[in-house]
Amino acid sequence: xxxxxxxxxxxxxxxxxxxxxxxxxxxxxxxxxxxxxxxxxxxxxxxxxxxxxxxxxxxxxxxxxxxxxxxxxxxxxxxxxxxxxxxxx
Amino acid sequence: xxxxxxxxxxxxxxxxxxxxxxxxxxxxxxxxxxxxxxxxxxxxxxxxxxxxxxxxxxxxxxxxxxxxxxxxxxxxxxxxxxxxxxxxxxxxxxxxxxxxxxxxxxxxxxxxxxxxxxxxxxxxxxxxxxxxxxxxxxxxxxxxxxxxxxxxxxxxxxxxxxxxxxxxxxxxxxxxxxxxxxxxxxxxxxxxxxxxxxxxxxxxxxxxxxxxxxxxxxxxxxxxxxxxxxxxxxxxxxxxxxxxxxxxxxxxxxxxxxxxxxxxxxxxxxxxxxxxxxxxxxxxxxxxxxxxxxxxxxxxxxxxxxxxxxxxxxxxxxxxxxxxxxxxxxxxxxxxxxxxxxxxxxxxxxxxxxxxxxxxxxxxxxxxxxxx
Numbered sequence: 001x002x003x004x005x006x007x008x009x010x011x012x013x014x015x016x017x018x019x020x021x022x023x024x025x026x027x028x029x030x031x032x033x034x035x036x037x038x039x040x041x042x043x044x045x046x047x048x049x050x051x052x053x054x055x056x057x058x059x060x061x062x063x064x065x066x067x068x069x070x071x072x073x074x075x076x077x078x079x080x081x082x083x084x085x086x087x088x089x
Numbered sequence: 090x091x092x093x094x095x096x097x098x099x100x101x102x103x104x105x106x107x108x109x110x111x112x113x114x115x116x117x118x119x120x121x122x123x124x125x126x127x128x129x130x131x132x133x134x135x136x137x138x139x140x141x142x143x144x145x146x147x148x149x150x151x152x153x154x155x156x157x158x159x160x161x162x163x164x165x166x167x168x169x170x171x172x173x174x175x176x177x178x179x180x181x182x183x184x185x186x187x188x189x190x191x192x193x194x195x196x197x198x199x200x201x202x203x204x205x206x207x208x209x210x211x212x213x214x215x216x217x218x219x220x221x222x223x224x225x226x227x228x229x230x231x232x233x234x235x236x237x238x239x240x241x242x243x244x245x246x247x248x249x250x251x252x253x254x255x256x257x258x259x260x261x262x263x264x265x266x267x268x269x270x271x272x273x274x275x276x277x278x279x280x281x282x283x284x285x286x287x288x289x290x291x292x293x294x295x296x297x298x299x300x301x302x303x304x305x306x307x308x309x310x311x312x313x314x315x316x317x318x319x320x321x322x323x324x325x326x327x328x329x330x331x332x333x334x335x336x337x338x339x340x341x342x343x344x345x346x347x348x349x350x351x352x353x354x355x356x357x358x359x360x361x362x363x364x365x366x367x368x369x370x371x372x373x374x375x376x377x378x379x380x381x382x383x384x385x386x387x388x389x390x391x392x393x394x395x396x397x398x399x400x401x402x403x404x405x406x407x408x409x410x411x412x413x414x415x416x417x418x419x420x421x422x423x424x425x426x427x428x429x430x431x432x433x434x435x436x437x438x439x440x441x442x443x444x445x446x447x448x449x450x451x452x453x454x455x456x457x458x459x460x461x
Binding site: 003004006017018030033035036037038047049050051052054055057058059061062064065066068070 | 093095101125178205206207208209231232234235238242245246283286287309316335337338339340341345347348351
């Protein structure tokens, strides 16, 4: 139930009592409350749970994590584990 | 970058598994808290990829599973009333009460509507002023702000025919209940990423320190789970005890402060009964007195006396505390199935028992980096 999905903010509407936005989830567009994402901008990604954005995706952190994961992947080549898989460091 | 596909890369997952194997020298037991993480682990066969010495046990973080049976019966009693529109997330509708489920009430003519968001339930109340609209507010800290917002919005907008049946639970007291048990065998936790997106992770620091367990805030994609597992095992192998954040693209240390503020304005901490586990002190939310007009248990005072007993065959409490695997239950897959669940973890697709039934046939190697 704690499923939350990243989506791209297409537009922001501050005319009503709650700050609302139109968010694109890979082609499916939904109305999302972004009341708690104070500095949200069009084009940014938010993480949405039951119609409310609970967090903004930090692109730099995402890239850093992917870099880390990539380095882990590279390690196999560095260690030559194609021949010696499972031998440990 | 769409923040999903990048974290399902099959080749990277396999290489990551190698790295975990390289640093693991002995047996370790980790618990993932969230049912969503359990779902990923079982779906992608992650357990079978890891070294045999790493034991992943599945925690109590499935709100559908831990909502008490008597709360389901209260929902059914309210939804059966003729002047009520009962609204709920879809996965609560098929949870069996002691005699029937909400879908059966709907089939018998009850006005029960599945909603995507509690804000939709408030709209239904606005559109149906002659009916009483009740929303089944279950969930952890991830869901609590949205449910609180619905009550706040109803009050602000003068919507008087809206109330919630509130059964909110909190993660840290459940972790403490598990760690303080004499039978505990969990040595490290993968904390629930979206709970922490709301709450931050400062409240886990005293738990890690007191019980000497690493806690790694972890995301939900296969590579997130492998990365979180790697970080927890690395801490254990190096004798470190820290709270680390694998899911940094979504989780800040302090969490989402405006969401927390609204949640605390509407809710206050209370003792809660967890299905399969029992009473845990200060482990949930209830509505504050100033919002009591929106409390369905007060609006429908006749449901307050409903009490029921669980099936004696079910070992849900042991499964939800990581003491037994689902398949170690004598009625798993026989008397207890997703179609006819006897206990909590078989009820929801996020429940550990239901996930094992659903995905156990998937060959683990090919599923490891597959795409959902």
